[in-house]
Amino acid sequence: MEKILIIDFGSQVTQLIGRRLRELNVYCEIHPFNKFPEIDPDVKGVVLSGSPCSVRDENAPQVNLEGIKGKLPILGICYGAQYLAHKFGGSVNASLAREYGRAILEVTSPDSPLLLGVSPKSQVWMSHGDTIASLPDGAEVIASTADVVNAAYSIKGEPTYAVQFHPEVFHTTEGMRMLSNFALGICGCAGDWTPDSFIETAVKEIREKVGDDKVILGLSGGVDSTVAGVLLNRAIGHNLTCIFVNNGLLRKNEFEDVLESYKDMGLNVIGADASADFLRELSGVTEPEKKRKIIGRLFVETFDRYARKIENARWLAQGTIYPDVIESAGINGTASKIKSHHNVGGLPEEMNLGIVEPLRSLFKDEVRRVGRALGIRDELIGRHPFPGPSLGIRILGDVTEEKLAVLREADDIFIRGLRNYSLDGNRAAIEALAGPGASFVRSASDPTMKAHNLYDAIWQAGVILLPVKSVGVMGDERTYESTVALRAVISTDGMTADWVHLPYDFLADVSNEIINKVRGVNRVCYDVSSKPPATIEWE
Numbered sequence: 103m104e105k106i107l108i109i110d111f112g113s114q115v116t117q118l119i120g121r122r123l124r125e126l127n128v129y130c131e132i133h134p135f136n137k138f139p140e141i142d143p144d145v146k147g148v149v150l151s152g153s154p155c156s157v158r159d160e161n162a163p164q165v166n167l168e169g170i171k172g173k174l175p176i177l178g179i180c181y182g183a184q185y186l187a188h189k190f191g192g193s194v195n196a197s198l199a200r201e202y203g204r205a206i207l208e209v210t211s212p213d214s215p216l217l218l219g220v221s222p223k224s225q226v227w228m229s230h231g232d233t234i235a236s237l238p239d240g241a242e243v244i245a246s247t248a249d250v251v252n253a254a255y256s257i258k259g260e261p262t263y264a265v266q267f268h269p270e271v272f273h274t275t276e277g278m279r280m281l282s283n284f285a286l287g288i289c290g291c292a293g294d295w296t297p298d299s300f301i302e303t304a305v306k307e308i309r310e311k312v313g314d315d316k317v318i319l320g321l322s323g324g325v326d327s328t329v330a331g332v333l334l335n336r337a338i339g340h341n342l343t344c345i346f347v348n349n350g351l352l353r354k355n356e357f358e359d360v361l362e363s364y365k366d367m368g369l370n371v372i373g374a375d376a377s378a379d380f381l382r383e384l385s386g387v388t389e390p391e392k393k394r395k396i397i398g399r400l401f402v403e404t405f406d407r408y409a410r411k412i413e414n415a416r417w418l419a420q421g422t423i424y425p426d427v428i429e430s431a432g433i434n435g436t437a438s439k440i441k442s443h444h445n446v447g448g449l450p451e452e453m454n455l456g457i458v459e460p461l462r463s464l465f466k467d468e469v470r471r472v473g474r475a476l477g478i479r480d481e482l483i484g485r486h487p488f489p490g491p492s493l494g495i496r497i498l499g500d501v502t503e504e505k506l507a508v509l510r511e512a513d514d515i516f517i518r519g520l521r522n523y524s525l526d527g528n529r530a531a532i533e534a535l536a537g538p539g540a541s542f543v544r545s546a547s548d549p550t551m552k553a554h555n556l557y558d559a560i561w562q563a564g565v566i567l568l569p570v571k572s573v574g575v576m577g578d579e580r581t582y583e584s585t586v587a588l589r590a591v592i593s594t595d596g597m598t599a600d601w602v603h604l605p606y607d608f609l610a611d612v613s614n615e616i617i618n619k620v621r622g623v624n625r626v627c628y629d630v631s632s633k634p635p636a637t638i639e640w641e
């Protein structure tokens with residue numbers, strides 16, 4: 103499969119380069135500069151990313167370009183452009199002119215393969231403290247800005263290109279054209295990496311890997327595990343057994359509904375109901391971390407108990423996706439972040455299972471596209487994230503059956519309300535949800551999501567039951583009952599988030615319905631905290 107490799111020097115926006123190339127239906131992989139893989143014949147080109155470092159630093163990130171430069175197409179971006187200059191006969195200095203933010207790029211070589219079809223003047227986004235004072239050997243300028251003469255250059259007789267600005271960011275208005283010129287033109291990629299081609303390749307690879315062995319998968323009702331399940335099912339049919347654990351902390355009717363929809367999709371699913379165990383062990387526990395630990399441990403024990411019943415299981419499948427596995431190149435040259443799935447703890451080692459992760463190469467929106475191509479219903483594809491510890495961390499303090507019943511009803515009213523509030527076609531209403539200055543609602547950050555209603559437009563929502571009682575009046579009677587908080591956020595990855603500017607009329611309806619219908623609640627609040635400094639969940 104043809105691909106482009108992205109060498110990550112630690113820039114904040116390296117992932118975006120990957121996203122953009124994938125939008126062109128070109129498969130690409132991001133690798134930290136200090137763990138760069140062998141170049142095989144499938145590699146059609148290499149992108150050098152930006153970095154928070156200066157090439158003039160003693161410990162500046164380095165990469166060996168021997169065997170690549172002059173032979174394969176290269177695109178240096180920001181630090182990548184400076185690195186090419188610094189290494190191959192040019193020079194880089196600290197910049198005197200301000201080189202942050204908007205600039206107007208003037209194309210001086212309209213025939214350059216990188217700039218074909220780019221307007222003579224267009225907006226680009228600069229973000230660097232260093233500047234390229236002189237070009238590397240054999241290079242010529244192909245575009246400049248008022249402050250930066252060497253804003254883009256190419257090396258004569260080589261498919262080597264470099265840009266001082268960031269073509270991958272939204273503010274570089276013709277950046278996609280440049281990336282497309284590079285990937286489809288200069289590298290000659292076919293641009294045929296689509297959900298269908300992904301599915302075809304993945305099915306083949308799964309069959310080759312697991313053969314006639316049995317595979318186990320933990321389903322959560324979430325998008326990733328569902329898509330992984332349907333994909334594996336297509337590849338190996340009933341050699342796949344899925345386990346869906348009921349921890350007793352799920353939303354109203356969730357266990358039954360999700361189980362039912364999995365059966366409709368032809369998946370072989372075991373519903374593992376361990377509600378009683380979870381509630382028993384959580385009884386009287388109020389400390390959040392302790393609650394989380396108990397829930398995590400019981401999940402693994404339950405999964406393990408059911409998994410052991412599946413004879414001859416050799417593989418454990420997981421819904422790991424690309425952002426979980428990308429190693430970012432840290433500033434000091436060490437990999438700074440590796441997330442992994444801990445859902446099933448030490449199970450693979452103990453049971454001697456191999457790991458299958460068919461979605462490892464996909465970003466979240468690509469998982470959704472693949473899911474749609476597999477025929478999974480929109481309702482499942484568009485589900486909000488939901489934490490593993492479930493409602494257990496949305497009941498502050500100790501968890502009881504009674505509190506769960508109250509929270510389930512209030513949560514159901516809120517979520518149904520979000521789904522029923524139509525936004526179809528109302529751009530102004532959708533944009534208003536993000537508040538002034540915030541640019542993203544879910545449908546904007548993920549082009550596969552259409553905002554039919556409030557639910558679709560936002561990242562995540564839920565209700566929190568507070569350990570607070572307050573006085574109210576209902577009819578002629580004084581009440582002394584619980585308070586719930588509504589939480590709704592927009593986000594692109596859950597790492598940062600902002601509260602949603604939900605319409606007042608909507609909040610009023612939800613509040614009325616909760617107070618009128620849910621026994622035990624007489625007050626509804628709306629959480630207007632962003633992350634940071636708050637978090638999305640309250641515990």
Ligand code: XMP
Nearest residue numbers: 487488489490491562596633637638639640
């Ligand atoms: P916080 O509360 O840290 O949440 O802002 C960020 C995102 O992660 C989800 N979350 C979890 N997901 N297991 C999960 O699978 C967990 O223990 C967990 N805790 C938080 C949260 O719902 C939000 O989407």
